[in-house]
Amino acid sequence: MALNFFDQFSIPYILGTPLIIPALLFPLLLWPSTSRFKKNRYSTIQHWLVNLVTKQLMMPIKPEGHKWTSTFMTLFMLLIMLNTLGLLPYTFTPTTQLSMNMAFAFPAWLMTVLTGLRNQTTISLGHLLPEGTPTPLIPMLVLIETVSLLIRPIALGVRLTANLTAGHLLMQLISTAVVTIMGSLTTTALAALITLLLLTCLEMAVALIQAYVFILLLTLYLQENI
Template sequence: MILSFFDQFNIPSLFNISLMIPAMMLPTMLWLTTGRLIKNRYSATQSSLMFAMTKQMMLPINTSGHKWTSTFMALLLLLILINTLGLLPYTFTPTTQLSMNMALALPAWLMTILAGLRNQPTATLGHLLPEGTPSPLIPMLILIETTSLFIRPIALGVRLTANLTAGHLLIQLTSTAVVSLINTMTLTATMTFIVLILLACLEMAVALIQAYVFVLLLTLYLQENT
């Protein structure tokens, strides 16, 4: 049976039961079962990195927005674990599904909007109309800014899905080429395999960067509403 390159993005199932939830919970279970209370160099390095990322993302936000720090960092850690562990063979990456990413992006974006409407409704609504706009352009600018506002969660979900999907497809295409050429063109297959290793390293970096960018954009949206 010939499989499509896109079959790797199908949600796995067992006895017609979706395995999306176990695929999401596996990284968290691995994180929680590695002796988090034991102080060693590994845990100290992790704590230092998490503290640096937290400080970098939350520093521009007002003090009233710091209450969302734990939420953003938990989301960042979840995305990092899911994205990186999804690169292992015979695993499934839930963040290659647009529905999964939209389920993360939409409530988080809505949270920033509701926080702004609760704390400073005038300033939040004022973002829809730049100061000094000529009167004839007011309806058009309000429409454009409103559309831009509602596109934000879609852009968050599509960006994460597209980057991870493209990387996975590129790795699969390259690995398929290596397997096809290994018996006939050994030198070409070896060079392609080296490229495959470099692509895997690049995809690991993309998985980390996209998780960081996802949460960083949410902090910027929160910054506008605090």
């Protein structure tokens, strides 16, 4: 029995083994192997959707950044699977853990920064100081822009964690209310159940959108450094 509503975001253990490990490996079982799925409806639809999203994300970027397509799309598909599979009953969502999301956000952000420093050092450092800044304001603006740059991976991780956690917590609250009042207030319980079903659909959309926003922001960061 959970002591409070936030216990659902604690990593569960079975026989001393954290369930976050199979939760991270389970999406790999759903990814079709080219040796087993040569041509079928599932692989065709998946290929079309991946190509569509890839064009939306990578077309605005300069050709120099297109070599990052496979990296970003792999991370995008992994986030989608982790976010959506966590909505199934008796499952655990790894992306509700801030540490997990920071493990995704920080290396990806660092890749974009190091790319800019390697390929265009002067321009990348020039982003820390807007053009035409008065001399007395230079130290303060450099400090502000540096903090803004360093806070980007934190914003990526916190945004993904907060949106998924809020949705899961709201679903937990409504489902608990439905079970509690089902015997006494049937009409209210039915209305709450309908709300829960609609919220589940909304949470599915949030899971997809947040994965898209995560990768979209990474592409914008990459665009600044190529």
